[in-house]
Amino acid sequence: MTRALKSLFTVSNGLFVVFLLIQLLPNRAGGRIADKPLYTVALVSVLEVFLLTSGFFVKKKELRNVISDIIGFVYIVLIFWVLATVKLNVVSNAKSAVFPPPGAVLAQFVSDIKITVTNVRDSLDLVFRGYLLAMITAIPLGLILGWNVRVGAAATYITKFLSSISPLVYTPYAIVLLPSFRAASIFVIFVASFWPTLAGTMSGVLNVEKNIIDSAKTLSVGRVTMLSRVVLPASLPQVFIGCNQGLSISFILLVSAEMIGARSGIGYYVNNYVNFGNYTSALAGVFVIGIVVSVITFFFNLLQRFLLRWKKR
Amino acid sequence: MVKIDIRNLCAEYTDKKGTFLALKDVSFDVKNGEFVSVIGSSGCGKSTLLGVLQGLKFPSAGEAAIDGKPITGPGADRSVVFQNYSLFPWMSARSNISFAVKQVRKGLTRAQRNEIAQRYLSKVGLSDFGQKYPSQLSGGMQQRVAIARALAMDTDILLMDEPFGAIDAKNRSGMQELLLSLWEGDDTREKKTVVFVTHDIDEAIFLSDRIVMLSNSPGSVYKIMEIPFGRPRNHPQIIKTDAYHKLRDELFSLFYHNVGENIGGNEVVI
Numbered sequence: 001m002t003r004a005l006k007s008l009f010t011v012s013n014g015l016f017v018v019f020l021l022i023q024l025l026p027n028r029a030g031g032r033i034a035d036k037p038l039y040t041v042a043l044v045s046v047l048e049v050f051l052l053t054s055g056f057f058v059k060k061k062e063l064r065n066v067i068s069d070i071i072g073f074v075y076i077v078l079i080f081w082v083l084a085t086v087k088l089n090v091v092s093n094a095k096s097a098v099f100p101p102p103g104a105v106l107a108q109f110v111s112d113i114k115i116t117v118t119n120v121r122d123s124l125d126l127v128f129r130g131y132l133l134a135m136i137t138a139i140p141l142g143l144i145l146g147w148n149v150r151v152g153a154a155a156t157y158i159t160k161f162l163s164s165i166s167p168l169v170y171t172p173y174a175i176v177l178l179p180s181f182r183a184a185s186i187f188v189i190f191v192a193s194f195w196p197t198l199a200g201t202m203s204g205v206l207n208v209e210k211n212i213i214d215s216a217k218t219l220s221v222g223r224v225t226m227l228s229r230v231v232l233p234a235s236l237p238q239v240f241i242g243c244n245q246g247l248s249i250s251f252i253l254l255v256s257a258e259m260i261g262a263r264s265g266i267g268y269y270v271n272n273y274v275n276f277g278n279y280t281s282a283l284a285g286v287f288v289i290g291i292v293v294s295v296i297t298f299f300f301n302l303l304q305r306f307l308l309r310w311k312k313r
Numbered sequence: 314m315v316k317i318d319i320r321n322l323c324a325e326y327t328d329k330k331g332t333f334l335a336l337k338d339v340s341f342d343v344k345n346g347e348f349v350s351v352i353g354s355s356g357c358g359k360s361t362l363l364g365v366l367q368g369l370k371f372p373s374a375g376e377a378a379i380d381g382k383p384i385t386g387p388g389a390d391r392s393v394v395f396q397n398y399s400l401f402p403w404m405s406a407r408s409n410i411s412f413a414v415k416q417v418r419k420g421l422t423r424a425q426r427n428e429i430a431q432r433y434l435s436k437v438g439l440s441d442f443g444q445k446y447p448s449q450l451s452g453g454m455q456q457r458v459a460i461a462r463a464l465a466m467d468t469d470i471l472l473m474d475e476p477f478g479a480i481d482a483k484n485r486s487g488m489q490e491l492l493l494s495l496w497e498g499d500d501t502r503e504k505k506t507v508v509f510v511t512h513d514i515d516e517a518i519f520l521s522d523r524i525v526m527l528s529n530s531p532g533s534v535y536k537i538m539e540i541p542f543g544r545p546r547n548h549p550q551i552i553k554t555d556a557y558h559k560l561r562d563e564l565f566s567l568f569y570h571n572v573g574e575n576i577g578g579n580e581v582v583i
Contacts, residue, residue, distance in 0.1 A: 211398035218367050218393040219416040219466075220386075229412070233403040310403045312448040 012072035016048045019079050028089040033280060035086045035101035040078060043106060047071050078102055100280040109284040116266070116288050123265040124292070126182070126257065127250050130189025134246060138194050139239060142201025143227050146235070152206055159202065163195030168256055181261030188257040193246030200242015204235025237311065240304050247300065251293050266292070316470065316506045317343040317366065321375035323531075324361050335361040337531035338375070346504035348496065350517035351525045352568075358532025359510045363474050366508060367393055379470065389417040392463035394476040399459035400447045406434060407443035410462045417466045433461040436495060453484045457491070464495060464505075471496075473509045477516065489519055490548060497545045514564050518557070519548055526567060536567055 023037060051071050058064050084090050085101040109116070145155040167188050174184040208231060216230040232239070258267035270285035319341055326335035335358040343349045351359045364370035365377050368387040376383045379390060392413075393399070400409045410430035414421065421429075434440050437457040447455050456476055463471055476492075477485045496505060511517055517524050521540050528535035540560070542551055551557050 209398060211395060212401065214367075214369055215393070215395060215399050215401070217369060218387045218391070218472075219413050220389055221416050225416075230401065233401070236403070310446040310448060 010068060010072075012051060012068045012075065013048075015072050015075035015079065016044065016051075019044055019075055019082075022079060022082055022087065025087050027086050033097070033100045033104045035082075036103035036107040037086075038103070039106035039110065040082065040103045044075065044078065047074060097277065098279050100283060104280050105283045105287070108280045109287065112281065112284060116269070116285070119264055119266045119269045119285075120288060120292055122262075123254055123258070123267060126185055126262075126265060127189055127254060130186045130257075131193050131246065131250050133186070133190045134193040134197055135243065138197035138242075138246075139201050139232075142198045142239075142242075143205055143231055143235075145198075146202040146205025147227060147231060152202060155202060156199075156206075159195060159199050163199060167191040167253060171256075171260060175260065185257040185260045185262055188253055188260070189250050192249045192253045193243075196245035196249065197239070197242040200245065201235060201239045204238030204242075205231055207238065208234040237308060240308070244297075244300065244304075247296070248293075251289065254289070314345045315342045316345045316347070316379065317508065318378045318381070319362075319375075320378075322362070322365065322372050322377055323374040324358070324365055324370060325373045326358070326361055334373075334531040336365075336372075337533045339527075339532065339534055340375075341525050341534055341537060343506055343508060346506055348507045348509065348520060348522045349525060350509045350511055350521040350523075351527060352511055352514060352517050353527035353532060353535075354529060354568075355512060357527045357529045359512075359527055360474055362527075362532065363472055363508065363510050366470075366472055367391065389466075390468050391470045391472055392417075392466040392468040394456070394459045394463050394471070394473045396475045396478045397452070397455070399462070400455060402447050405444050405446055406439065406450065406458045407431065409447070409458060410434065410465050413462045414465050417468065429465050430461075433465040434458070436464070437461045437491065453480050453488060456480060456488065460492060460495070469506060471505045471507045473507065475510055475512070477513075478511070485513075485516070486548070489516060493520060493546060514561065514568060518561060518564070519546065519551065524564070526564070538564065 020041075023041060027035070048071075051068060054064050054067050058067065081102045085096075085099055086103075089096070091099055146152045170191055171184065171188060174187040175181065178184045178187060212230065212234055216226055221230065254265070255267035255271055258265040259271055262268045266285055266289055270282050270289070273279070273281040273285065319339055322336055322339040323334065324336040325332050339362060341349075351362060353359050361370060365372055366384065368384050368391070378384065379388075400406075401412070404412060407427065407430045410433060411423075411426035414426050414429055431440065431443060434443050437460060439454060439457055439461070442450060442454065442458075447458070450458065456479075460476070463473075477488050480488060496507065498504065509517070509520060518540060524538045524540065525534060526536045526538070527533065538560070541556060
C-alpha cells in the first residue's frame with residue numbers, strides 16, 4: 001500500500017496539482033479574448049486519469065515513463081500559458097489578440113472539430129501524394145547513384161547544393177508549368193521530401209559494409225537482386241533517417257504548399273485565420289497539425305522498428 | 314585430375330599508402346576433391362590469393378583457372394565462407410541459406426529451397442534456429458550457418474577465408490571436426506574441392522591433404538607439404554603419433570625460419 005502511495009509522488013502528478021492550484025488564483029482584468037477554463041481543466045483531468053490508469057494497460061515501464069514525461073510537459077506548457085494570459089496578463093491589452101488563453105483555443109478546437117477533420121483529410125491527401133512520389137523516385141535513384149561509385153561522389157555534392165534551395169523557390173515555376181494549383185502544391189511537398197530521402201539513401205549505400213557486398217558477389221547475384229535484396233536492406237537504417245527528415249519537412253511546408261491556391265486543408269485553415277487575425281482558430285489549427293504529425297511519426301516508427309527488427313538493439 | 318590451376322600468379326594490393334605487390338609468381342594446383350590449406354603470417358597475401366579464386370580480385374600477371382578456364386569473376390561453381398559478415402543480417406538463418414541456394418541453383422521452388430535450408434541447418438546442429446537473425450546467434454553459430462549455406466549451394470569448390478579465426482579455441486576444434494565430418498561425408502557423393510586459408514598450423518595439419526606455405530611480402534610459395542594421415546581423421550589419435558609431432562615441428566620451424574629471414578632482411582615486422 002505504501003509503495004502504491006509512493007508511486008503517486010511523481011513530477012507529473014505534482015504538476016497536475018500545481019495546475020489546479022493556479023486555477024484558484026484570481027483572474028487579472030484585461031485580455032480581449034475570454035478564457036474558458038472548464039476546457040483546460042477538462043483536458044488536464046482526462047490526461048491525469050489516463051496517466052493514473054496507464055499502469056493497467058501499458059505493461060512496459062519505459063513506455064509508461066514516456067507517457068508520464070509527455071503529459072508532464074503538457075502540464076508545464078499549460079501552467080505557463082495560463083499564468084501568462086488570464087492570471088498575470090503579461091502582454092499589453094493591445095497585443096493580447098495574438099495571445100489567446102488556452103481555454104479559448106481548446107473551445108475553438110472542440111467547436112471546429114468537424115471542419116478540422118475534413119481539412120486534415122485534404123491535407124493528408126496532399127502530403128501523401130507528394131511524399132510517396134518522392135519515396136518511389138528518390139529511393140531507387142539513390143540506390144543507383146550510390147551504387148555507381150563514380151557518379152555517387154559527384155551526386156553527393158550536387159544533392160547538397162540542390163537540397164539547400166528552399167522548395168518555395170520552385171513555386172512560381174511549378175504554377176506555370178503544372179496543370180493545376182493542386183499539382184503545384186503536391187510538387188512543393190515532393191521537392192521538400194525528395195532531397196533528404198535521396199541524400200539518406202545515397203549515404204546509406206556508400207556506407208554499406210564492403211564484406212557484405214563481397215559476400216553477395218560470391219553468390220553471383222544479378223544487378224537487380226543486388227540492389228533490391230542486398231544494398232537496399234543494408235542501407236535501410238540510413239534510408240529511414242532520410243525518410244524521417246522528408247516527413248518533417250513535408251509538414252513544415254504544408255502551410256506554404258496550401259498557400260498556392262488550395263481552398264481546403266489544415267495549412268490553408270491556419271493561414272486563412274492568421275490573415276483574418278483570428279489567432280484562437282489559427283493556434284487550434286497549429287495544434288491539430290502537431291497532433292497529426294505526432295500520430296504519423298508514431299506509426300512511422302512502428303514500421304521502421306518492424307523493418308529493422310534484425311538489427312541488434 | 315586438376316581442379317584449380319594457379320600459374321605464375323601475381324596480384325597487387327591497394328590501400329591508403331599505395332599499391333604494392335601482394336603475390337609474386339605463385340604456382341600450385343589443387344586436385345579434384347582435395348583439401349588444401351594455405352598458411353602464412355598475416356599480410357602474406359593469402360587472403361588476396363583467395364580473393365582471386367573468389368573472382369573478387371584480379372591478377373596483375375599469370376592466371377588462376379578452374380577446370381582449365383581462367384577465372385573472370387564469381388561463379389556458381391564456388392561457394393565462400395568468410396571470417397565474418399558472410400551472412401546477411403536482415404535475413405533469418407534459413408532465408409540466408411535459401412537465398413544463396415536460389416542464386417546458384419535455378420528452377421527450385423520456394424518449398425524445395427526451404428527444405429534444403431532446413432536439412433543443412435540440422436546438419437550443423439541448428440535445426441531449431443532457422444527463424445533467428447544472425448544478430449541473435451553467437452559467433453560460432455553464425456559460422457555454422459555460413460558453412461551450412463556454402464554446403465547447401467552444393468558447388469564443386471569451397472573457399473574458406475579463416476572461417477574459424479574469430480572463434481575461441483575451445484569451440485574452434487569442435488567446428489573443425491564438424492567441417493571435416495561434413496566434408497568427408499558419407500562417401501556416396503564426390504568430395505568438394507576445398508581451399509582453406511588459415512594462420513593456425515595445427516588447424517591446417519588436422520584438416521588438410523596438403524599445405525601450401527606462403528612466404529611474406531610479396532607472398533610466394535615457400536613450401537608445399539603432403540599430410541600423410543588417412544581419412545576419416547580422428548584428432549585425438551593423430552596427435553598421439555610421432556609422425557604428427559615430426560610434421561608439426563617441421564612446419565613450425567619452416568614458418569619461423571621464414572619469418573626470421575624476413576626480419577633478418579630488414580623487410581618485415583609482424
